[in-house]
Amino acid sequence: MRGTVARAVLMMQREVADRVAAAPGGRDYGVLSATTQMNARVETLFTLPPAAFSPPPDVFSTVLRLEFAPRFEELCVDAAGFDTFLKASFAQKRKTLANNLRSAAYSPQELQAVWPAQIPPQARAETVALEPMAQLYRALTGINKA
Secondary structure, X not given: OOOXXXXXXXXXXXXXXXXXXXXXXXXXXXXXXXHHHHHEEEEEEEEEOHHHOOOOOOOOEEEEEEEEOOOOOOOOOOHHHHHHHHHHHOOOOOOOHHHHHHHOOOOHHHHHHHOOOXXXXXXXXXXXXXXXXXXXXXXXXXXXXO
């Protein structure tokens, strides 16, 4: 099924669209942002006010364009394993990335041995871009970047 749709233009509630399109470091960035952006380039096109509809909803709506271009091969990660890793990384928003991964059965010694220099030790998952996240995943799973 992968690869059958090249582009999708979707309208959704503005708050959801903000989460889908969020960049690392913002409070809206989470597992929804990361998993969507692993599969597609996300572009916010425009936002419509409630008055644009009849009857008007209680919320603003945003239109996004998703250009499907999975990044799993580019980042040298397997899709299912990396999706599971991302879910574990974002499991509890108030915890650090390291604590979330410890809760996912990675030992402190294992994490310390492979922790990438570009990820601060006390970083939360929402502050980490996909590239260093993939580097950490590859190190933890023994995947060598080709």
